[in-house]
Amino acid sequence: MPYHDESPGTLSEAEDMSMKLEYEDEEEIEKVIEKNFRSIDCRSYSNLDSDEDTHEDTEEATDEDIDADSDEDGEDDAQSDQSSESEIPKQEQKKGRPTFAHPELMVDLIAKMEDDNITLTVHKEVVCHYSPVLATFFANNPTKSYTFNSTKRALKLLVQWLYSQNLFVDRLHEDRVWLWCPGDEDLALIELWVMAEGLEIPNLQNLVIKVIDDIYQVCHYFPGGCIGSAYEATSRGSKLREYLVALYVKSSWLDCIIEEDEELPQEFLIELAQYLSNKLHDDQKAYDISEFMN
Template sequence: MVHKDFACHYSPVFQAAFNSSFIEGQTQEYRLQDTSEIVVRVLINWFYTKKVDVEALGFTGESIKTAYYETRFISLVELWILAEKLLIPELQNMVIREFYRLKLAAMIVPTSCFHAIYEDTVVGSPLRRLCVDICVVYLKHSVYRETADQIPHDMFVDLVARFSSLNRMELDINIEAYQVAEQ
């Protein structure tokens, strides 16, 4: 439960819903669909503190490092998508910074959340662009084949476009490198 004034102050979606003749305006209740309870708690905490509590975003027990971080990456993605739906760009920007900080701390590329990002965001969204740039900068070329099932088709298209936009080195093509060995 959150005070209506806080919710309405930060989200024009809440402002419109609570101050209308819609059911939310009549009941003064708003149900968030397709969002985990933990992400809703982090959102409510953000309303009051303006901080994203990453530690609250995942399980607290001992775990394998990768699972520990991936749980948080996925929750941050869910929080960013919720902030987008609620039109809270300040929270989206904070989540982007936290996502990148977590990537640097984890020293992994969060491939497990790419499908969720590409299913629930629009073409050119900042979260998509960040993930593409993370791959361009940090992902080894061999990993693309190894994790191809974790990379959505549209992301491959974005990756190709991003790689193509980079400054190209002068490449002297040695045609001999493309010849089939003859007996």
């Protein structure tokens, strides 16, 4: 059954109410509306326009403006594409220990220097966890191997540290009195420091400095045969250089330094002279090892 409104007076009452508007003059209504809009502070809404204003602005835009916007958009897109191609996202060093979530993923670390070659297979997660350089390399290359221009003795120490976060050297062994300590262990530490610098592992660099310093404190031994190798592999301002200079001064008689070591690198002698200019007395020969940490 069709619906019928049984209150016939409703419509007429609405019409009566509409006739009682306060402003019967249309011009007066427009003035009130315009006045109300002007009283609104639109500074916070400068980007919000009415549909009519947006439509009018679009129609008034010239062809030159449209072409200019298109050119700017094209340049932005080109720069974005170029930057995305030239910049490879760099990984950051992670904290804590690796979780071994994917223990089946392995990579090869290769040390290749003349006839001194070795290949060590390690967990990919481990090397990528501690070295942002290796993490970036393996993330952007399909290869499963990374080659170092270094010795196998240094690579062995690197892998030892990757899995244990420590370095075990014969000279600091509890039975060191009965052990003959080969000189290549000192060179291995220097080479490891250089390797850690290239891999951006400052914690390992700091540990190498501490181990060399512990060897001196325990054995009163300075690795003089390593100065040449250290200076060949580093540049001026290197923390390793600065440490070796300070340790050399601390372990030597000042009046016998030059006479006993005629084969020292020229750069070392220059930095040594600069260091000695600030260390004129024996009580100034002490150093704080933290000065040489990264």
